[in-house]
Amino acid sequence: DIQMTQSPSSLSASVGDRVTITCRASQAIRNDLGWYQQKPGKAPQRLIYAVSSLQSGVPSRFSGSGSGTEFTLTISSLQPEDFATYYCLHHNYYLWTFGQGTKVEIK
């Protein structure tokens, strides 16, 4: 099975900062990768699908990139409502695999 290693596990940042979160796959994957935001007590919300496609209604400060085994979620200018936990998700014909999560906290 493909493993997804997400880093960092947590980070502290200030409003306006550029934030980058990385997911590495244990083997090359296609574009079957998405990014999710989860706030406490709430269900995850998809931000990005197919590596770099922005989910409808998601602010353009969120972007995704990558290929092969390394994928990145970037928040260009962190806003107060972006403090949350972020997960990558790889999905294929057989299963889903989540990254371990990155908690973005206020500095």
Added chain:
Amino acid sequence: EVQLVESGGGLVKPGGSLRLSCAASGFTLSNAWMSWVRQVPGKGLEWLGRIKSKTNGGATDYAAPVKDRFTVSRDDSKNTLYLQMSSLKTEDTAVYYCSDGGYWGQGTQVTVSS
């Protein structure tokens, strides 16, 4: 508007069984590949299993830790997804979500305790 609403959670003793439901509106479950995901409080997201769309034969796949204990099924006439859980353990205590990846329910809490 699409809504997925989970229900059926609650308190169950170790070794017991429970069936969760995920009722869909504004969305035809049989056209989607639907998954169940859980989250232990304070921990990450864990995929449990999936049922493929009707056009893909409705086959199911499971994560190794639950493969012999959990069963995903669907009632197309009710537009409802199910997760049948048996031989429950204390470590199955979590919030359980249904999702197709884009749409998510609000989750239902399952607590396994004596």
